[in-house]
Amino acid sequence: MTHIILRHHDVENIHELSVYQANGGYEGLKKAFSLGPKAVIDEVKKAVVRGRGGAGFPAGLKWGFIPGGDMQKYIVINTDESETGTFKDREILEKNPHQVIEGALIAAYAVGATKIYNYWRGEYMDAAYACEKAIKDCYASGLLGENILGSGFSCDFYNHFGAGAYICGEETALLNSLMGDLGQPWSKPPFPAQEGLYGKPTVVNNVETLANIAPILVNGADWYVGLGTDQSNGIKVVCLSGHVNRPGNYEIEMGKVTYHQLIYGEEYGQGMRDDKGFKALLPSGGSGPVVTADALDADVSFEGLNPFGSMMGSASIIVMDEDTDMVWATEKMTHFFKHESCGKCTPCREGTFWLEKLLIKINKGRGTQEDIQKLERVATQIQGKCLCALGEFATSPVLSTIKHFMDEYKAKVNTAVPVPAD
Amino acid sequence: MLKEKYAKEIESLLARYPEDKKVSAILSLMHIAQKEYGYMSQEAKEEVADILGIDPTHVLSITGFYSLYYEEPVGEYVLEICNDLACALRGADEFIDMACQKLGVQKDEITPDGLFSIKNVMCLGACDRAPMLQCNLKFHEHLDEEKFDQLIDHYRQRAAEGDDRAHEVVDKILIETHH
Numbered sequence: 015m016t017h018i019i020l021r022h023h024d025v026e027n028i029h030e031l032s033v034y035q036a037n038g039g040y041e042g043l044k045k046a047f048s049l050g051p052k053a054v055i056d057e058v059k060k061a062v063v064r065g066r067g068g069a070g071f072p073a074g075l076k077w078g079f080i081p082g083g084d085m086q087k088y089i090v091i092n093t094d095e096s097e098t099g100t101f102k103d104r105e106i107l108e109k110n111p112h113q114v115i116e117g118a119l120i121a122a123y124a125v126g127a128t129k130i131y132n133y134w135r136g137e138y139m140d141a142a143y144a145c146e147k148a149i150k151d152c153y154a155s156g157l158l159g160e161n162i163l164g165s166g167f168s169c170d171f172y173n174h175f176g177a178g179a180y181i182c183g184e185e186t187a188l189l190n191s192l193m194g195d196l197g198q199p200w201s202k203p204p205f206p207a208q209e210g211l212y213g214k215p216t217v218v219n220n221v222e223t224l225a226n227i228a229p230i231l232v233n234g235a236d237w238y239v240g241l242g243t244d245q246s247n248g249i250k251v252v253c254l255s256g257h258v259n260r261p262g263n264y265e266i267e268m269g270k271v272t273y274h275q276l277i278y279g280e281e282y283g284q285g286m287r288d289d290k291g292f293k294a295l296l297p298s299g300g301s302g303p304v305v306t307a308d309a310l311d312a313d314v315s316f317e318g319l320n321p322f323g324s325m326m327g328s329a330s331i332i333v334m335d336e337d338t339d340m341v342w343a344t345e346k347m348t349h350f351f352k353h354e355s356c357g358k359c360t361p362c363r364e365g366t367f368w369l370e371k372l373l374i375k376i377n378k379g380r381g382t383q384e385d386i387q388k389l390e391r392v393a394t395q396i397q398g399k400c401l402c403a404l405g406e407f408a409t410s411p412v413l414s415t416i417k418h419f420m421d422e423y424k425a426k427v428n429t430a431v432p433v434p435a436d
Numbered sequence: 437m438l439k440e441k442y443a444k445e446i447e448s449l450l451a452r453y454p455e456d457k458k459v460s461a462i463l464s465l466m467h468i469a470q471k472e473y474g475y476m477s478q479e480a481k482e483e484v485a486d487i488l489g490i491d492p493t494h495v496l497s498i499t500g501f502y503s504l505y506y507e508e509p510v511g512e513y514v515l516e517i518c519n520d521l522a523c524a525l526r527g528a529d530e531f532i533d534m535a536c537q538k539l540g541v542q543k544d545e546i547t548p549d550g551l552f553s554i555k556n557v558m559c560l561g562a563c564d565r566a567p568m569l570q571c572n573l574k575f576h577e578h579l580d581e582e583k584f585d586q587l588i589d590h591y592r593q594r595a596a597e598g599d600d601r602a603h604e605v606v607d608k609i610l611i612e613t614h615h
Contacts, residue, residue, distance in 0.1 A: 098559040099522045131452075136467065136504045137560050139573050140605045172452040175609070177463045178503035180558065194459030194488075196501045212457055253563070255522040261564035300521070332522050332563070346521040350558055356501075 018249050019225045020265045022109035029144045031151040034112040040157060042228030046120045047165040049231075054124040058227065060235035062247050067092060067183065067220035068298060068328035069403075070316050073121075073227070079207035080125040080215045087127040088216040089118050090206075091224060093134040094188055096180040097299035098350055099330035102251040102263050103221035108141045110225070111148040115171060117224030119162070120231060121217055122169045129170050131211070133188050136177040146173060180354035184402045185218040187356065198356045199402040222251055243269035246315035250326075252276060256333035257290065258283035266314060273297070274310040277333055290335035294418065298327025300347040301407035303414030304340075324414070340419040341426055344411045345373040351408035362405035365396035369412055381427040390416055438469055438483045445611050446487060459488050462498060464610055466505055471603040475506035503557065504573075511546045511553035512602055513591045516570045519556050522563035531567035532556055534581055538588070551595055552588070573605035 017023050027033045034040070046054045059074030080087060091114065095103040107114055118130045134142055149171050152158040160168045174192060182188045182197040189211050191197035210216025226248060230238045241248050246268040254276060255261045264282050273295065277283045286292055294304050302325045305312075309322040316326050334343060352366035372389050375381045393409035400406065416423060439446065446465065453460040465487060469480040476499040478492075485492040499505045506514075517535060519528040532543070535554055539547050546553045562568045565577030576587055594602075601607065 095561050096559060098520045099563050100559075101561040101563055104561050135561070136463070136502070137570060137573065139467075139609045140575060142609055146609060173609075174452070174460070175464055175467065176502070177466065177498075177505060178557075179501065191463070192460060193457065194462040196497060212454060255563035255566075256525045261526075263564070296521075330563075332525070334525060338525070343521055346524055350520055353558055 015265070015267075017265050018229050019106060019113070019222065019251055020110070020263060021113065028110050029108070029112070029148065031112060031148065031155060031157075034110075038232060039112055040116055040163075040228075042231035043116050043119050043123070043157075044163065045231040046123050047163065047167070051124045051126065054120060054231065057235050058124070058230060061226075061230045061238040063223060063226050063230065063238070064246065064316060065220055066222035066226070066250065066328070068097070068301070070326075073219055073223050076207065076217055076219070077121060077125050079205065080127075080217060081208070082126070084126075086129070086212075086214045087125055088211045088214060089122045089125070089127045089130040090185075090188065090192065090211060090216055090218045091118055091130065091132040092183060092185065092188060092218055092220050093132055093138065094176055094179075094182040095138070095221070096135055096183055096354075097301060097328060097330055098347065099255050099296065099299040099332040100253050100328050101255075102253050102328075102330075104138055104141050105263050106221055106225055106251070107138075108144050111145040112152075113225045113228055114221055115145075115148060115152060115158075117227035118171070118219070119157070119169060120227050121219060121224065123165075123167050125215070125217055127217070128168055130172070131192060132171070132173045133182070133192055134173060134175050135179075135182070136175050139175055142173055142175070149173070179356070180350075181356040181402070181404060184404065187402065188218065189216065196356070198358045201401055241267050243313075243315050243317070245317045246326075250314060250329050252314060252329040252331060254283050254331050254333070256295070256331075257287045257335040257338070258285070258333050259287055260284040268315040269313045269318070272311050272313050273305075273331070276314065276331065277310070283333070286333070286335055288335075290337060292333070293336045293338050294334050294340065296332040296334075296347075296411070297324055297329070299330040299332065300350055300411055301403070302327045303410045304418060305414075306418050323417075340415050340422050341373065341377055344415045345370065345377055347411040348373055348408065351404065355404060355408070359400040359402075359405060361396045361399040362408065365392055365405065366408045368392045369408065373412075376423065376426050379426060383424075383427050386416065386420075386423050386427060438465075438472060439487055441472075442468060442611065449610065459490055459494075462488060462490075462495070463502070466495065466498065467606050467610055470505060471606045474512070475509050477509075509546065511551050512595060512599075513552050513571050514555060515552060516555045516557040516560070518558065518560045518562070518566070518568060520559040520563075522559070523566035523568065526566040528567045531579065531584075535569075535584060538584065551592065572603050 063073040064070040179197045182191045187197040187199040206216040312318040348370045352370045355362045357363045393412045396405045449461045465484045473480040481492045481495040567579045568577040
């Protein structure tokens with residue numbers, strides 16, 4: 015298959031401006047200039063590009079919320095890729111940076127923004143070198159700065175580096191961080207489209223989402239709608255990790271590949287490591303409920319896992335084999351969420367602390383049947399009570415493993431041998 | 437003083453943000469301060485605050501919030517090993533134990549020669565290349581015991597030669613790159 019996003023697999027050195035341009039690069043931007051801002055938004059709306067950071071909110075709608083008028087507006091690229099199991103945006107920006115820059119420029123032109131900030135997690139600083147180089151080349155070639163390609167449209171692009179905080183992937187936390195504050199979410203409204211960066215209308219889009227935009231303008235919304243399913247247009251970059259033979263990023267057409275194919279397919283994961291049996295997978299890093307073998311025939315799309323009570327999210331698939339201790343895995347994920355809780359909302363800050371404490375107790379063989387019920391109770395008390403989705407996410411590994419692997423929890427609390435306290 | 441030593445670079449970083457919003461540069465300035473002082477010492481915090489015209493307590497709260505800033509001294513090379521679930525499924529927990537044992541330290545301790553400290557950190561976004569670590573923001577992937585030994589030898593040798601590129605990533609991205 016010819017890649018649409020991970021084009022570096024097909025075109026050598028596409029990170030270089032000359033190579034990107036020789037292969038159709040910045041034609042989408044030129045098309046945008048010829049269509050005019052309103053028609054660009056209409057085209058992206060028609061294509062229904064659902065946000066690839068995990069939430070699935072259509073990019074065209076987001077852009078459409080930006081008010082008209084001459085005030086300063088911003089595009090912010092969300093490169094705070096920090097969900098366990100997610101490593102696609104780094105590869106896209108490192109190997110094919112111009113496609114993201116072009117998408118962001120089209121977004122800026124469409125909504126009338128003149129500044130683009132690319133918010134990277136600090137840990138990706140080394141990976142940002144290709145993007146820094148790409149920006150420089152764009153300025154030198156009239157693709158950034160004043161009067162881009164003679165269109166009369168001017169726009170600047172800046173990389174901005176965070177410093178290690180999963181929560182900054184949440185758009186309002188990201189904006190607070192970009193404004194020099196703690197990366198903590200704010201209560202919406204106001205939405206960033208009304209009052210975002212420095213109180214100005216702001217679009218926050220994921221890297222992969224923006225990488226879809228130029229191909230849509232070049233090939234048309236109808237082409238894009240023809241890919242994928244009714245509810246999931248286009249392609250998706252899937253991050254495959256855990257107990258598979260060939261972990262990595264794979265680009266797929268949504269709705270056309272099953273989880274089973276991803277794990278066992280020759281062009282994807284090439285089977286379970288050491289030929290072990292499959293036990294479970296996390297479809298969206300830590301934040302989507304775990305699913306078991308019965309869900310393997312579901313296709314990878316926004317709606318594919320609905321019947322199994324889970325979701326595609328960012329398509330960060332962590333595969334676990336038959337030997338995996340699911341209560342241990344749950345403790346790992348819970349530790350992550352506890353560590354990354356920003357501390358603003360009490361149910362998340364305190365709840366994740368208690369979830370981890372209970373899981374450690376159970377994993378050490380000191381838990382009781384009552385502790386399992388307590389886990390469930392704490393998790394359900396977090397739900398629906400936090401400003402952002404992190405609190406909600408933190409409950410999902412706990413509740414979904416209790417649902418599917420109660421026997422493993424029970425085996426740990428029913429140990430007849432009393433374990434001495436530390 | 438950072439302000440003098442990196443005058444040009446700081447000016448370029450500040451120029452990325454609107455006139456009255458220069459505090460946006462705080463995280464980048466802290467990356468530079470930490471490269472210079474090794475950790476966010478009192479001096480480092482005060483200098484960043486001075487550049488931005490803000491209270492040092494704000495820099496203190498930022499230091500505590502973001503995991504890449506160190507509140508206490510660390511080794512010259514900080515080995516940050518991810519052992520989140522995806523990495524742990526590929527042996528990261530055992531890898532950390534091995535690394536600690538080889539260097540004769542516990543997590544968060546500094547080796548007696550001052551060269552290394554080991555930290556375990558949350559997901560670094562390289563789950564397909566586990567076990568992996570970042571050393572002063574440089575990723576090292578697909579690791580095993582042998583490669584770890586080579587890595588340590590490599591850094592020891594660099595240190596012996598008076599490494600002036602220990603923070604090459606910050607140098608490359610925040611110091612040498614302007615536009």
